């Protein structure tokens with residue numbers, strides 16, 4: 001029996017299997033508005049892939065919260081109308097649950113898109129690798145918990161006061177209402193990778209001495225307030241997930257104990273799952289090699305420590321590997337990113353490889369090996 005293809009309910013949302021397509025920035029937006037042709041192709045591919053849930057890329061809740069000028073936003077009517085049109089279009093041919101990741105880039109905003117990352121995260125030619133935008137390229141002022149830049153070449157963020165934090169909380173709630181109106185089935189909040197919410201959680205970036213800094217309890221306060229605001233704005237039948245860091249991989253950063261404590265709080269305020277990722281918080285982080293499933297142990301620790309529905313992510317590429325993660329109880333779902341870009345029908349092939357009697361429908365059913373003597377590619 002394939003555990004990967006066991007159904008799962010997240011609140012009112014029924015998933016056919018435990019495969020989630022991980023959110024992935026596409027850098028194709030203008031003024032935060034999706035690119036019609038690109039996003040219809042990309043999202044269309046995701047909802048025809050056999051995955052149980054597809055989650056759209058990090059989507060900014062205010063203009064200053066975009067990572068780059070190519071990132072999408074959901075803070076004005078034009079952006080909402082374009083996304084609503086996209087959801088309506090893909091709904092004409094697929095009922096695969098579709099979510100959206102809401103976030104705010106914080107002190108890592110105002111950067112070049114990471115278009116070509118073969119030379120490492122921050123290569124000499126910054127226009128390829130996510131480095132900070134210079135003024136002449138349209139830089140804007142980023143926000144953070146403290147006036148501490150991400151790295152030496154980065155802008156010093158404006159320290160958020162309580163008014164600014166209130167504005168951002170409201171922006172998250174407003175974007176949630178917009179996402180609901182667009183027809184998204186669920187929301188994931190980006191609380192990882194050094195972006196705004198995680199920058200409050202992490203010791204690396206939060207140097208505050210008020211009620212929002214210092215102890216873990218204090219550092220969690222703002223992210224938890226944001227999550228509660230989103231939960232409050234989202235209809236009760238729609239699930240809410242949060243992506244967290246299991247480790248910052250920096251001696252000055254957060255570790256798995258912080259992640260377990262945060263996940264326990266999230267569970268208590270009605271979060272339906274956490275995805276356990278890592279890194280992105282500190283330029284001096286020492287990353288582990290991206291061996292297959294290199295972060296699964298972090299998900300396992302969160303699941304064991306809290307009992308929350310947990311998603312493992314990070315170089316999960318083979319169906320047998322994914323199935324083993326679920327079978328062994330290390331996580332409840334797997335999030336898969338690059339393997340779906342490489343192989344847009346990953347879910348179909350996983351079903352076949354694991355011997356699951358699962359058929360694509362409509363015209364696509366004609367590739368079922370039963371009706372197709374040439375059989376599928378390996």
Ligand SMILES: Cc1cc2nc3c(=O)[nH]c(=O)nc-3n(C[C@H](O)[C@H](O)[C@H](O)COP(=O)(O)O)c2cc1C
Nearest residue numbers: 022023024025057058313314315316336337338339
């Ligand atoms: C092109 C690209 C864009 C990404 N954008 C996001 C994002 O918007 N939000 C996020 O939480 N993670 C993002 N990630 C991280 C992925 O969701 C995923 O965690 C990571 O790629 C590891 O999974 P994989 O080995 O299956 O690709 C991105 C990764 C890639 C490759």
